[in-house]
Amino acid sequence: xVTMARMDLSTCSGVLLDAKLAVGKRTTKPIRAGQAISxxxxxxxxxxxxxxPVTVISKFxxxxxxxxxxAKREGRIGDTIQ
Numbered sequence: 001x002v003t004m005a006r007m008d009l010s011t012c013s014g015v016l017l018d019a020k021l022a023v024g025k026r027t028t029k030p031i032r033a034g035q036a037i038s039x040x041x042x043x044x045x046x047x048x049x050x051x052x053p054v055t056v057i058s059k060f061x062x063x064x065x066x067x068x069x070x071a072k073r074e075g076r077i078g079d080t081i082q
Contacts, residue, residue, distance in 0.1 A: 002019045002022045002023070002037070003019070004019050005034070007036055009036060012036050012038070013038075014038040014039050014040060015036040015037060015038050015039075016036075016037050016038070016039060016042075021039075022037055022042055024044070024045055025042040025043060025044060025045060026042065026043060026044075026045045027041055027042055028040070028041055028042060028043050029041055044076050045076075049071065049074055050071055050072065050073050050074055051070055051071060052070070052071045053068060053069070053070060053071075054068075054069050054070065054071045055067075055068065055069070056068070056069040
């Protein structure tokens with residue numbers, strides 16, 4: 001759970017000033033209760049799980065083909081996966 005609190009951030013850099021920026025993200029390292037969250041401590045959650053339906057897009061020059069497929073591994077939205 002993310003909550004907003006008043007803190008002295010004069011010695012901190014890169015901290016999130018809006019809790020909405022942490023929604024839907026996952027942590028990259030442990031964050032203690034009451035600790036300010038930096039942008040480097042969170043990342044986008046996986047957008048697609050293995051075996052999830054995906055759209056396959058193949059591009060060659062100005063030609064583009066799209067079809068449905070199944071993800072063979074996890075990936076974030078926008079990632080290239082097998």
